[in-house]
Amino acid sequence: MATDLWPDIAIDQTTRGIKQILEEAGRGLKEKTNGLVEFHVSPSLSVDPLYPFRFRCDLHVPKLAYSFSLVVVESAPNGFPVVVKSAPDIDVRIEDEAQLLAKLAEIFRSPRTQAIIQNLVAMARD
Numbered sequence: 001m002a003t004d005l006w007p008d009i010a011i012d013q014t015t016r017g018i019k020q021i022l023e024e025a026g027r028g029l030k031e032k033t034n035g036l037v038e039f040h041v042s043p044s045l046s047v048d049p050l051y052p053f054r055f056r057c058d059l060h061v062p063k064l065a066y067s068f069s070l071v072v073v074e075s076a077p078n079g080f081p082v083v084v085k086s087a088p089d090i091d092v093r094i095e096d097e098a099q100l101l102a103k104l105a106e107i108f109r110s111p112r113t114q115a116i117i118q119n120l121v122a123m124a125r126d
Contacts, residue, residue: 017079018053018055018073019043021097021101022041022055025100025104026041029059033120036061036063036125037121037124038059038061038062040060042058044056046074048074051076052074052076053074053076054072054073054074054075055072055073055074057071059116059120061120061124064123070107070116071084071085071086072084080096080100081095082094084103084107087112
C-alpha cells in the first residue's frame with residue numbers, strides 16, 4: 001500500500017504567477033490604441049533548466065493577424081528570479097515583482113516601443 005509522502009499544502013489564493021503579473025502589466029494597451037493593438041502573453045517551455053518557464057509578450061494586431069515579440073520573460077520554477085530579454089538590452093536578471101514591473105515600465109515607455117506601437121496602429125488603420 002502506497003504512503004502519501006506529500007506535506008499538507010496551503011494554497012495561497014492571493015499569490016500571482018509570472019503570467020498573471022505580465023498580463024496585468026500589459027493591460028490598458030488595447031484601450032489606449034482603440035483596440036488596434038493588444039498585449040498578449042504566451043507561455044511555453046524554455047530549454048534553460050534554471051529558467052524553464054518562458055513567456056513571450058507580444059504586441060498583437062488583430063486586424064492584421066500579426067504579432068510582434070516585444071519581450072520574453074523566462075522564470076525559475078518558483079517564480080523569481082526571472083530573466084527579461086528585450087532589444088536592445090541583453091538578458092537582464094530580475095529578483096522580484098517590483099523590479100520586474102519597473103523593467104517592464106521602462107520597456108513599455110521607451111521611444112523604441114512607442115515607435116513600434118505607432119507603426120502597428122498606422123498599419124492597422126490602412
